[in-house]
Amino acid sequence: MAGIVNYISESYNELKNHVTWTSWPEAQRLTIVVAAFSIVFSLVVWGVDSLFSQVIEHYFEWIKS
Secondary structure (H helix, E strand, C coil): HHHHHHHHHHHHHHEEEEEEEHHHHHHHHHHHHHHHHHHHHHHHHHHHHHHHHHHHHHHHHHHHH
């Protein structure tokens, strides 16, 4: 049990005294960048998925006839 308490105490000390936190405006800017990239990436994946879906659908229609 003492090991867990020591681990938590050392972790808290590390986060409080040795970690350099980004400023609030920088964190907001980076959050917007991540959100925008996520939206663009999801749209690209959706587009590629739709394209492949159409290609496979046409392929199977071609095989049936």
